[in-house]
Amino acid sequence: MTRWVLRSVMALGLFFIYAPLLLVLVNSFNGDRTFGWPPHDFTTQWWSAAWHNGGARDALWTSVKAGLGATAIALVLGTMVAFAVQRFQFFGRDTVSLLIVLPIALPGIVTGIALDSAWRSVIAPLGLGKGLFSVIVGHATFCVVTVYNNVLARLRRSGVSFEEASADLGASPAQTFRYITFPMIRSALLAGGLLAFALSFDEIIVTTFTAGPGIQTLPIWIFNNLFRPNQAPVVNVVAAVLIVLSVLPVWLAQRVAGPEAGASRT
Amino acid sequence: MDNDQGLGRRRWQLAALLSAPMLWLGVAYLGALAVLLVSAFWTVNGFTGEVVREFSLQNFRTIVTEEVYRNVTLRSLGVAVAVTAICVVLALPMAFYMAKVASPRTRHWLVIAILTPLWASYLVKAYAWRVLLANDGPLDSLIGTPGYGLFAVVIVLSYLWLPYMILPIYAGLERLPDSLLEASADLGARGGRTFRGVVLPILVPSIFAGSIFTFSLSLGDYITVQIVGGKSQLIGNLVYANVGAANNLPFAAAIACVPVLIMVVYLTAVRRSGALEEL
Amino acid sequence: MRHKLLMSALAAGVLVLAGCGGDGDDGGGSGPGGLSVPKVDKLAALGQGEGAVNVIAWAGYVEDGSTDPKVDWVSGFEKETGCQVNTKVAGTSDEMVTLMKTGEYDVVSASGDASLRLIYGGDVAPVNTDLIANYSDVFEGLKNKQWNSVDNQPYGVPHGRGANLLMYRTDTVKPAPTSWGAVFDANSPYQGKITAYDSPIYIADAALYLMKTKPDLGIKNPYALDETQFKAATDLLTEQNKLIGEYWSDYTKEVQAFKSGDSVLGTTWQVIANLATADKAPVEAILPAEGATGWSDTWMISSKAKHPNCGYLWMNHIISPKANAGVAEWFGEAPANKLSCAETADKNHCTTFHAEDEAYFDQVWYWTTPLAQCVDGRTDVTCKDYAAWTQAWTTIKG
Numbered sequence: 001m002t003r004w005v006l007r008s009v010m011a012l013g014l015f016f017i018y019a020p021l022l023l024v025l026v027n028s029f030n031g032d033r034t035f036g037w038p039p040h041d042f043t044t045q046w047w048s049a050a051w052h053n054g055g056a057r058d059a060l061w062t063s064v065k066a067g068l069g070a071t072a073i074a075l076v077l078g079t080m081v082a083f084a085v086q087r088f089q090f091f092g093r094d095t096v097s098l099l100i101v102l103p104i105a106l107p108g109i110v111t112g113i114a115l116d117s118a119w120r121s122v123i124a125p126l127g128l129g130k131g132l133f134s135v136i137v138g139h140a141t142f143c144v145v146t147v148y149n150n151v152l153a154r155l156r157r158s159g160v161s162f163e164e165a166s167a168d169l170g171a172s173p174a175q176t177f178r179y180i181t182f183p184m185i186r187s188a189l190l191a192g193g194l195l196a197f198a199l200s201f202d203e204i205i206v207t208t209f210t211a212g213p214g215i216q217t218l219p220i221w222i223f224n225n226l227f228r229p230n231q232a233p234v235v236n237v238v239a240a241v242l243i244v245l246s247v248l249p250v251w252l253a254q255r256v257a258g259p260e261a262g263a264s265r266t
Numbered sequence: 267m268d269n270d271q272g273l274g275r276r277r278w279q280l281a282a283l284l285s286a287p288m289l290w291l292g293v294a295y296l297g298a299l300a301v302l303l304v305s306a307f308w309t310v311n312g313f314t315g316e317v318v319r320e321f322s323l324q325n326f327r328t329i330v331t332e333e334v335y336r337n338v339t340l341r342s343l344g345v346a347v348a349v350t351a352i353c354v355v356l357a358l359p360m361a362f363y364m365a366k367v368a369s370p371r372t373r374h375w376l377v378i379a380i381l382t383p384l385w386a387s388y389l390v391k392a393y394a395w396r397v398l399l400a401n402d403g404p405l406d407s408l409i410g411t412p413g414y415g416l417f418a419v420v421i422v423l424s425y426l427w428l429p430y431m432i433l434p435i436y437a438g439l440e441r442l443p444d445s446l447l448e449a450s451a452d453l454g455a456r457g458g459r460t461f462r463g464v465v466l467p468i469l470v471p472s473i474f475a476g477s478i479f480t481f482s483l484s485l486g487d488y489i490t491v492q493i494v495g496g497k498s499q500l501i502g503n504l505v506y507a508n509v510g511a512a513n514n515l516p517f518a519a520a521i522a523c524v525p526v527l528i529m530v531v532y533l534t535a536v537r538r539s540g541a542l543e544e545l
Numbered sequence: 546m547r548h549k550l551l552m553s554a555l556a557a558g559v560l561v562l563a564g565c566g567g568d569g570d571d572g573g574g575s576g577p578g579g580l581s582v583p584k585v586d587k588l589a590a591l592g593q594g595e596g597a598v599n600v601i602a603w604a605g606y607v608e609d610g611s612t613d614p615k616v617d618w619v620s621g622f623e624k625e626t627g628c629q630v631n632t633k634v635a636g637t638s639d640e641m642v643t644l645m646k647t648g649e650y651d652v653v654s655a656s657g658d659a660s661l662r663l664i665y666g667g668d669v670a671p672v673n674t675d676l677i678a679n680y681s682d683v684f685e686g687l688k689n690k691q692w693n694s695v696d697n698q699p700y701g702v703p704h705g706r707g708a709n710l711l712m713y714r715t716d717t718v719k720p721a722p723t724s725w726g727a728v729f730d731a732n733s734p735y736q737g738k739i740t741a742y743d744s745p746i747y748i749a750d751a752a753l754y755l756m757k758t759k760p761d762l763g764i765k766n767p768y769a770l771d772e773t774q775f776k777a778a779t780d781l782l783t784e785q786n787k788l789i790g791e792y793w794s795d796y797t798k799e800v801q802a803f804k805s806g807d808s809v810l811g812t813t814w815q816v817i818a819n820l821a822t823a824d825k826a827p828v829e830a831i832l833p834a835e836g837a838t839g840w841s842d843t844w845m846i847s848s849k850a851k852h853p854n855c856g857y858l859w860m861n862h863i864i865s866p867k868a869n870a871g872v873a874e875w876f877g878e879a880p881a882n883k884l885s886c887a888e889t890a891d892k893n894h895c896t897t898f899h900a901e902d903e904a905y906f907d908q909v910w911y912w913t914t915p916l917a918q919c920v921d922g923r924t925d926v927t928c929k930d931y932a933a934w935t936q937a938w939t940t941i942k943g
Contacts, residue, residue, distance in 0.1 A: 002457040006367055009359040010376075016356075017383055017428065020394040023404065024386070027397070032824055034800040035397045037404055054611035077287040084283040088276065097542045098533060099291050105478050105529050107486020109505050110302070110522045111295075117305065117515060118298035129647075141295055144287070149543055198384050205486070216634075222387050224604055231612070232393075232797045239390035246385030250378050310932060334940045396798070400805040414791050414807065492743070493798065496791040499942045507745070507935055514932045 021243060028236035035232070050237035059221035066132060066207075066217055067200040070139035074196045075189060077140070078147025086155040103142040104199075111142065112209030119210070130212035138210035139200040146199065147192035154188035194253050198246075218242075299526075306519035317516060325520035335504070339524055342501040345420055346484040352424040353431040353480045354473055361432050362465075365439035366447070377436070380429050388426060392493045395422045399494060414496035422494050423484045430483070431476035434544050438472030439465070474541030481532065485525045501525055582695050583667030585848045591676045591857055597629040598855035601644050601653040603842070605876045606704075606863075607632045616875055618868040626862075628855035645669070648849035651856040654704060657692040657913055660843050664700050669845040671698045677861045679869075682882045686903045692911070693843040701845035702860050705869070705878040707898065708839035708909045709742065709750065712813035712821075712830040714803065725754040725833045728811060729785055736788045740802060740811030743792035745931065745938035746912055749838050750812065751778040751785075753910060757835040767838065768913040769921035775929045775937070782941045792942070796820070803828055815898050816877025832899075836908030873898070879906075 031041025050056060078100075085096055103111055115138050119130055162184070166176040204219040211220060222238065225231040306325055309318045329335045364376045383391070398405045399418050405411045412418055442465065450460040488502030501524060508518035533542070600607055607630065610617035619630050633650070635641045641659050644650055645668045655663060663669040674680040680702055687693075687703035694700055713722055718735065728739055729751070741747055752767035755777055762774050770778060790808055793799040796817050802808040803817075804826040818830035844863055846856045862868055864881055870888035873880035879900035880886065886895035899905040913920055919928040929937075 003367060006359050006363040009356075010363040010368075013356055013360045013428075014379060016425065017380070020391055020398060020425065021383060021386060023394045023398060024390055027394075033820065034797055034804060034824055035393070036801075036804050036824060037397060037400065037402065049613065052614050058611065077290060080283045081287045084280055084287075088280045088283075090280060090284075098537060099296070101478065101533065101542045103291070103295060105482045105533055106299075107482055107502060107522075107525045107529070109486050109488065109502050110299075110526055113505070113509050113515070113518060113522065114295075114298040114302040118294070118301055121301070141291070144291065152543060198381075201385065202388055204388060204489070219387055219389065222389050226389055226393060226795075226797060235387075235390060235393075239386050243382055243386045246382045247378060250381045328936070332936075332940065334943060337943065338939075393797075396801065400801065401807045402805050492794060497786065497789045497942060499939070504939055507939065508932075514935065517932070517936075 024236050024243075025240045028233065028240050030233065033233060035236075046233040046237050050234045050241075053234060055216070055225075056218075056221060056234070056238055059216045059218045062132065062216060063201055063218040066135045066139060067197045069132075069136035070143050070200040071193050071196045073136065073140035074143035074147045075193050078144045078192060078196075079151050079185070079189070081144070082148050082151035082155060086152055087160070097148075100145045100148050104145050108142075108203070108205035109209075111138070112206045115141070115206070116209040130210060130215075132212070132215050134210045134212060135207055135215060135217065138206045139203060142203075142206065143196035143199055146195040147189065150188040150192035150195075151185050154185050158184050190253055194249060197249075302519045303523065305516050306523055308516040310514050310516055325517050326523075328517070329520055329524070335521070335524075338499060338501055338504060341416070341498070342485055342525070343528065345416065345423065345500060346481045348420045349423045349427065349484045350431075350477045350480045352420070353428050353476065356424070356428060357431040357435050357476065358469075358473075361435040361439055362461075364432075365436050365442075366444070380432050380436075384429055389489065389493075391426060392422055392490045395425065396493050414494050416495065416498050418494040418496070419491055419498065419500075422490050423487060424480075426490070427480040427483050430479035431473075434472040434475040435469060438469050438544065442468055471540040471544045474536040474539050475544030478533070478536070478541065482525075482529055485528065582664060585667060585670045587671040587673040588676060588846075588853050588857060589673065592854045594626050594628045594855045594858060595852040596627055596855070597631060598652065598852045598859050599650045600630055600632045600859065601635050601641055601650050602632055603654055603656075604634050606654050606872060607634075608871075608875060616871070618863075618871040622859070622862045622868070626855065626858045628852070628858055630859070642666070642668070645847060648847065649851075650847055651850040651852045652844055652846050652859055654842055655701065655845050656840065656842050657911055660692050660701065660845060663845060664695060668848055669700055670848040670850070671695075671700050672702065672846060672860070674699055674702075676857050677702060677864075679861050679864045679866070679882060682866070682884050683864060684881060684883060684901070684903070686906055687841065687881050690841070692841070692913075693845075701843035702864050703881040704842040704844055704864065705873050705876070705881050706839060706841040706906065706909075706911070707814060707816075707878040708832060708837045708906070710813050710815060710818065710830040710837060711833050712803065712811060712818050712828055714806065714809040715827045715829050717806070717809045721829065721831075722810070723831070723834055725750065725835050726758070728788070729754060729781055731784055731788075733788050733810075735810050737790045738807070738809040739785075739788045740791055740793050740799065740808040741785065741789055742812045743794040745934040746838070747812070748775075748778050748782065748934055748937065749910070749912070749915075751781045753838060754835055755781065765923075766919075766921035767910055768915045769919040769923065769928050770915065771919070771923075771926040771928055775933070779937045779941060786941055786943065800824065800826070814877065819877070819897065832905060832908060836910065838912060839906075839909035840912045870894070873900075 026039065027035050028046055029042050029044065030036070030039035031043040032039060081096060081100060084090070085093055115134075119134055124130070162180050163176050166180045167173075171179070202219060204223060207217050207220055211217065216224070218238070222235050226235050305317065307321050307323070309320070309322050309324055311318050364373055368376055395418070396414075397403055399411050399414065400406065401411065401413070403411060446464060447460060450464045455463060486502050488500065488506045491498060491500050491503055501521065504521050505518050508514045508521065536542070607619060608616045609619035609630070623629055633644060635644060641653055641655060642662055645653055645663055646666070653663070653669075683703055687706065689697050689699060693703060711722060711725060711727070713727075715721070727733070728741065733739065742750070749767040752764055752770055752774065755762055755774070756764035756767060759777065762777055764770065764774050791802065793802065793808070793811070796814070799808070799813060799817050800821045803821050804824055813830055815830060818828055821828045844860050846853065846860065850856050863872070866882055866884035866888045869880045869882040870885040873885060874889050874891065874894055879898040880895065883901065886900060889895065891897075895901055915929060915931050915934055917927050917930045919926060
C-alpha cells in the first residue's frame, strides 16, 4: 500500500513540476502576444521569429562561455580545497566548508552588490571594467561549492590506499595523479561540474550586478525580452528549446558516470 | 622518507592547494562582503549622489525604528520557512520513491526528469505560473485561483526550488543501505515507524542541505514577488529598490545585513549536523 | 525593458527644473545651487566620418536586426556613412554617466536626469544644430528644454516622449473615469482590481492629483515636495494601497492583468493600451483632467568624442524621419521629428501617441529626480530627495 501512496505522490509531484512547463510549450504556439488563456489562435510565428533572432543566439553563446569559464574555475578551485581538507590537517579546517558554502547560502542580491561595488572600487580603477570576465568571476564564486562537495565525498569514500600503492611501485606523483587519482574522482568532477554549469546557466541576480555593459547572458536576454510584449512569446520558444536541449547533457553525464553523477550531491 | 623533510613538503603542498581558493573566497569574496558591511555605516549626499564616508548609524536606526522593515523581515522569514517546509514534505516521498522503490532503469529517468526543469529559465517558469494563476486562467477554471499575493509567492517559490530539495535527499537515501530498512521491517516496524525511526534521523543532514538552498533562495528573491506577488514586497525588493533605482548603496547594504545575519545564524546552527557537506 | 529605463532615468541626482512640457521658459546660465556649466566648444564644421561611432543607449534604441531582422535602422546608416556602430546597452542612468566619463564613447541617449549631470559635469559638448539637418524638423515643444539645454544652447537632440495615462476596462468600469480621482477613491467599487506603477516616482502622480484638487497645499511641481506636501501625497498613497490589486512594473505583466481582468483600472503607457487592444482586451486609455506625468530622452555627444563627425552623423540619422519613426514604433513612444509621422508603418502612430499634439504634452510633467534643493525654485524650504521618496514608497507598500 505504501508503495502505491509513494507512486501517486511521485506522479503528482512530476505533474506539479511539468504542468507549468507544458503551459510554456503550449504558449509558444499561442497567437496571443501576452499569454492570453485559453489560446485563440495557433501560430508558428514565434518559432520562426526565435530562429531568426540573432540576439537570442548571441545571448546563448555568452551564457555558454560564462558557464564554461565559471565551471572551469570551480573545478580547479573546488578540487584543490577538497584535497586540502581531506588529505591534510590544518588550523581552521572546519571553517573552510562554511566559507565555501557562504556564496550560495547568502541571497544572490547580497553577493551581487558586494561583488559589484568591490569591482567598481578596486578592479575598475586598474583599467579592467566589468564585462564577461566579471560575470565569470561572480558565477565561479558560488559554483565552487558543488565541485568541492562532490570531490570531497569521493575522496572520503575511496581513501588513499591506491595512491600509496602506486607511489610504492615507483610512480611519480604526476603519474599517480594521471592514472590513479584522476580516474577515481572523474565522475565526481563531472557531477559537480555539470551542476556548476547549470547553476551558472540559469543565474540572473548575481549576473544583473556583475555583467558589464553590453554583456547579455541568456537569462538577462530573457529578462529584457519577457517584459516587451512583442518579444515575450519568443521567450517561451527559447525556454521550450532549452528544456529539450538540457536532456542531452544530463543524459550524457548519467551514461558516462552512472546514475549518481547526474544527481548525486547537489 | 625523512620525517622533517616530509612534513615540510606537505606544508608546501597544503599551501599550494589552499592559496588560490583562499585568496579568491577568503580574501576577495569576504573582502567584498566586508566592504559592503562597512558601507552600511555610510550615507549618501542627496544632491551629488556621492557616498559620504563618515560613520553613521542612521541607516540602521531607520531599519530598527520604522515598523515597515520589521514587517517585511518577518514576512520574508515566513515565506522562506513555508517554502522550505512545503519542499521537504513534497521531496521526502518523491526522493524515497526514486531511491528505494523505483527500478534502476526508472530511477535513471526520474533523475533526469527532476534535473531537466532546472535548465528552463527561472523567469519563464515564474511567468508560466502567473498565467496559471490568472483570473479566468487554467487553474481558475479547474479548482479556482488564490490570485496574486503572498500565497502565490509561496507556491511558485516552492515550485522553483523543489528540485534543489529532492536531489540532496535522494543522494542521502541512495547511500542508505537497503539492509537497514529490511532489518527494521524484520524487527516488526511498520513503514511509517521505520521511516520516522530509521530513515529520517539519517536524512537530517541532507534535509538541512536542501533547506539551505530553499531558505536562502527564497529569502533573497525579488523577481518572483514582482511577477506573482500582487502588492506584497519582500526583503529582496527593498535591497533592489535602494541599490537599483535610488542609488542609495549604503542603505541597501544596511538592509542586506538582515538576510546575511539570518543566513549566518542558520548556517552555524545546521553546520554541526554535517549539512554543509551534503550540498 | 522600458520600466528599467524609466525608473533608472530617475535614479541619479538631477537638476531639473520647474517647467513642465509646454512653457519653454528655460533656466539661466547656471543651474540650481549656483552650478556653472564648464565651457566646452561645439563642433564648428562637419568633416569626414572616422569609420566608427561608439554609442551608449537604452535597450531598444539601437536595433541592427539582431532582435528581429525587420527591425533595423543601423545597417543602412553604416553602409551609407561608413561609420561602424558599436553599441553598449546601459541599464541605468548611473551607468551611462560612468561610461561617458571614460571618454571611450561618442554619443549617449540620456534621460532627463543623466542629461543635466552630463552637462554640468562637462562630459558632453553643446551641439551645433546647424550641422544636424534634421534638427529643424523636431517639434518645438521638445527644443530648448531645461533637461536638454542651457541658455538656449542645445546640448543634444530630442529623441521621443510619452505620458503616463489612466487605463480602464470599458466593460467593467462605468461610468468612464475622467480624473485620477478614480484610482484614489477610498470607496471605489473596484477595490482589489486597481493597479499602480511600482516605483517611488509614482508619488509624483499623487502629488499631481493633489496639486489640482488641494490648492491649499501649494504644490507647484509634483517633483518638488516639502515635508507637508510630501506627507499629504504619501498619505493618499497609503490609503490607495488598500485598493490596489497589484503594482505593475513591466508591460507584459500589465497587459496580461488587464486582459484577464485581474486589473481593471490604473496607470498605463500608450503602448500598453495599444497592445491590450490588439489582443482584444476591452480597454481605453485617457489623459485625465489633471494632466499626467511622463518622460523624454535626448541624444548627446561627448566632449571627448574620438569620432565627432560620425557622432554628428549618428545624431542626425537617429532623428531622421525614417529612423525616428522606427524607434518610436518599436519602443512605443511619440517621435521627436515631425516628418516621422509620415514614415511610421502604422499610419496612425502619431495620432495615437499624440506626437503632434502640443496641447496634450503641455499637460505632461516629465519625470525629474527630486532633490533636496526644491526643483521648483523655492529656497525657503527643503524638499524630499529621491532617497526619501524610495523609503516612503517602501512604507506605502507595507
